[in-house]
Structure formats: structure tokens, C-alpha cells
Amino acid sequence: MTVEAVELVVTALTAGAAAGMKDTATAAVRDGYVGLQTAVRRLLSRGDQADVSLLESPGEHRDELVTALTAAGAADDEDVLVAAQTLLAQVGQAEKYDVRIRDCQGVHVGEGNTMHLKF
Numbered sequence: 001m002t003v004e005a006v007e008l009v010v011t012a013l014t015a016g017a018a019a020g021m022k023d024t025a026t027a028a029v030r031d032g033y034v035g036l037q038t039a040v041r042r043l044l045s046r047g048d049q050a051d052v053s054l055l056e057s058p059g060e061h062r063d064e065l066v067t068a069l070t071a072a073g074a075a076d077d078e079d080v081l082v083a084a085q086t087l088l089a090q091v092g093q094a095e096k097y098d099v100r101i102r103d104c105q106g107v108h109v110g111e112g113n114t115m116h117l118k119f
Helices: 002-020 027-045 052-056 062-072 078-096
Strands: none
Touching: 002 027, 002 062, 002 078, 027 052, 027 062, 027 078, 052 062
């Protein structure tokens, strides 16, 4: 469980960093990413040798982050885990539909919708 929980946090940090760089990132994704970074910084700052600069590019420092977060007890920190789960959900929703349509008729976007068109 410990490794899976820490991997979840690192994956959320990486996804949040990637999504935050896009123009289409929602305010919720950006806020969620900042919230997760804050929680992780707080957790890492408790340790003696924690390097919070790893958070600047989590994708490049994945292994180091896993090691640091495991040592800091991220798997047992409910604030960090909830923030990571929330951010992953927000990133998934934000990237699910990025549709820009102009001057069209009969466009169907979404899941489970029914459309009857008569032209």
C-alpha cells in the first residue's frame, strides 16, 4: 500500500505539472496542483534532507520524489493523499473534453447522449 500511495502522489504531481502548462487548464486544476504542492512541501519540510526543489519538475525527478515521499510518510498523510486524488480527478475531467466548435449544427459532444436531427 505504501508504494502505491506514494506513486499516486507522484503521478498526480506529474499530471498537475503537465496540465498546468496548457492554456486549457481550468482554474480547478491549477488550484488543485498548487494545493497538492503545498501539502507535499509541508510534508517534505519536516524531514532533514528533503529537497523541495524536486517539485519544480516532478516528471524528471520521479524516482527521487518516490524515495523522499516514502521516507517522509506520504502514504500515511491523509491531506496529501486526498489532494492527489482530487487533482487526478480534476485533470481527468479537464482533459476529457477540449472541444472548440464554431458555425456548426448537429454537434454531439459527451457521453450517453441521444440526438435526433432533422434537416
